[in-house]
Amino acid sequence: MEEFNYLAPESFDQAVVAKSQHAEKSRVIAGGTDLLLRMRDKVVAPSVLIDLRHTSLDKILISNGVMILGTSASLSQILENSEITQHFPALQTACREFAGPPIRNRATLGGNIVNASPAADLVPPLMAYDASIVLRASGGDRALPLAEFFTGPGQSVIAPDEILMEIQIPLLPASSAATFIKLGQRRSMAISQVNLTARLSMNNSDCVTDARIALGAVAPTPVRAHSAEDALVGEKLSEDLIRMAAKKAREEITPISDVRASLEYRLEMTEVLVRRALIATWKKQRRTKTSG
């Protein structure tokens, strides 16, 4: 590991000033579960580390119909939050299947996003829930949909002087349900071979009014399966329809072969898992209706 200066600002404002000052030469550290390994392996060699842990950016709260998650909220915090259980259970499922308890205690939501890994587990549920993010620089804030953040493996639109400040998720109508599924090589401590979240909103006659299918580890960035979503919206849900949508999702993705899975396996699993996620979501909808 190369030598670096370590800054631990007491406020987020100070962190933003430091970031604008050191720009490309600096990296923001929160949990460090990914960054420190990449520094050890000399994939990145920042000369300044700006630690966000003292900047109180780990708040999780609801304000004006929007859930706001601070960038350094840990995965364990998200898992334990009852409002997330109520509104965004698929995000919690993703947290539960992420690594193991010690890493979940350290790893942060913001870190999982900013790393821009195509396999990031928290991104598909956030995308399916229409999350947006707020980036702050000394010049001001900019907000954008999470789906527009990623540009390639490890690449995003974040500017050298910007820090991811918070994640915003609009509260959803009760008619919406979502399912997260992860496929890994073992049951914990696994990087996803494929991960995804399907979310459906439906009316009383089983007609899909809104659909989201967000996929990870099957393209250079996390992606939405738009044509599969389009195939569902406005239609009455059936197993045949779901099978057709799952096929479309498979056609939309551009996976690679790596040490975790082959391209062919990822294609096939995407179809299987999209189908399973849609069926599971459909069942959740029915349960909500019968119980409601």
Next chain:
Amino acid sequence: MSDLAIVGKWTAAPGAREIVTGQARYCPDIQLPGMACGKLLYSPYARARIVKLNVSAARKLPGVFAVITHEDIPGENSYLYAEPDQPLLAVDEVRFQGDAVAAVAAIDARAADAALAAIRVEYEELPGIFNPLEAMQPTADQVLKGHDNVMMSQVYRTGDVDAAIESADIVIENTYRTQWAEHAYLEVEGGVGLVDHDGGITVYSSCQAPHRDRMQIARALGMSESMVRVITPYIGGAFGAKDEAHVQIHAGLLAHAAQRPVHLIRERRESILTHVKRHPMIIDYTTAATKEGQLLAVKARVIADGGPYSNSTHEVVNKCGEFIGGPYNVENLEVEKIAVRTNNPICGAFRGFGAPQAAFVYESQMDDLAHKLNIDPLQIRLLNGVETGTKMYTGVVVREASGMKESLNKAAKLIDWEKRDEIERNPKPHLRRGFGMATILKGAGLGRGLNDHAGVVLEMHRDGSVVLKSAAADMGQGIITVMAQLAAERLGIDIASIRVARADTEKAPDAGASCASRQVMVSGNAVLEAADSIRDTLLGLAVRKTKISKDRLDLRAGHLVVDGKPHEMTVKDLALRAGVWGYPLHAESISHFEYPTDVPEVTYRYSTEVFQFCTHIAQVLVDCETGQVTVEKLVAVHDVGKMINPGGVYGQIEGGIAQGIGYALTEELIVQNGLTKNPSLENYIIPMAFDIPELEMEVIEFPEPVGAPLGAKGIAEAPIIPPAPAIRNAIYDALGKPLYQLPMTPERILPVVNLDD
């Protein structure tokens, strides 16, 4: 002797408190005044000629104490294998990704890294030889100049195999493939070298064979063995990969060159790239049987990829051949054993030592036979299983084999084998459940004709406390606990009164390597002999004092015992008396593994003669859409002869099963053109807690009649062997389709499922 007081009872292992509270010191924890950081420069290529190697710039850097290449090795530049063909530091060519080229010692890790970066190596990459089948061809380029790529080619025959195959009702032929497997211990390889006051060298080493390491270090330094001392601190696992020396020789060389202590600890990536792996093998296997399922003949050809250097390839492949017929009565057997040099990762010892590959094959083959003949897998194994007195295909007569069929029957009972069809087989349309068994044997000890002995030193002090000095390395497998229990049993004291010194070549005689599941037997026997000698002295003093004849006396729970009743005189009293009267309570014993001479001719070379038997049965659920396999339950029944430390035995079984499940389903070093693609525990997938099913374990005890202390025949290797074939057979049962390659990953299972669709 009366009932056992300590042997067979649960006990806190000596050192356990230190380990769980973080007080135990392992090689990486050692800090000495003036200690330098050592590092090695490894080859990034699978095969390349070293055109230029220049270390002068590195030597001039500030804080650099020593930079050495092959030219700076005072003694022999090779490891001490049967064939010493691996250089410690490469000379003119690197032959696998991980061959060491140079070594540095510097004031800290940064300076050491800077020194490595300043070493100028000019490589000319050469076309590597990566396919063992191509490497075997006479026209193939030699991996190691002057050495045939085929480093071993032997055929062993007994009976008339071809005639038996000719006369058989059924003949089954298959080809099996296994993978490179990584040991993935907690503590990577490391050593600390230091210079003694008289110029000698001491090395702290995370190793399995301290005395053999001493020999190797002395040889490399060109010193006499008496000038070298090897000490093992706590060791965080080894599983065979620390059987042969790794970096401890380099630690000694660097300490000598720098004339100061040197700390040389590999990083995980370096560890995975450089230490030996389990051999990948291609095994052609033919089974011939009658229509009733009676085995008539086995014919096998084993081709093992050993990487560029011999290491223990000969021995591993020989053991694979020794167990190739399984725990079965096979009168006609032929096995061709071939080991090949390539530019792939170097292979050597790994828990099971060739037996896991053999068992995957013979137990898969047994189920294929059972399926074809429509015979129950349990019945076909009982029909063919060896029995006490059976003359094996190796020529060895099994002296106690009751554990073979008993483990089968017990395991079948534990999982309710007869009623397995009452369990839901298709809980969901895409899920299929299956049951599979595997029963195996594993020899304990090195084998007939090999030097298989261990020594200990035992001292009882005037206060009744005891020091036990042994050079048997305890890597976590628990030999220290076993030795303390055996000594405590014979001396009538509790285990807490015994301090076991960690292995140190200057304190204790050679105990050989902690390998081949042998230390319970060899070191165990040595401890019993030494303890009995002190016990005799104590009892003799008791006779003098009490005038009661010796045959009425015993030592137990700290007291002299007369006719089974505690006497007021304690072991401490006797120890004090011994001190006062001048009877030193000091005993040394060197015990040799006993190979009976009054037996028929043993025809298989280096055959073992004490066998651990065990049976595992797995229940699996296969997801036919994703190919994922869930091991839902696994029952394991092991014959250990005599259980000395139950916690140790059950721990070994649990750990072995976990490692075996990894070998079966996920673990695979991915090697392309000699380069390892997953040299990290992120991508080399060992099982974690959630991947381990409900385990039901049972230990059975059929004491070994000859050569084993109290009948105990060890446990260490057996548990890793059956999970792979048991899980394979369970998947076969679930899908109705067999698999012939490890690991059985989802991507290998899916095509088999699709055949049905």
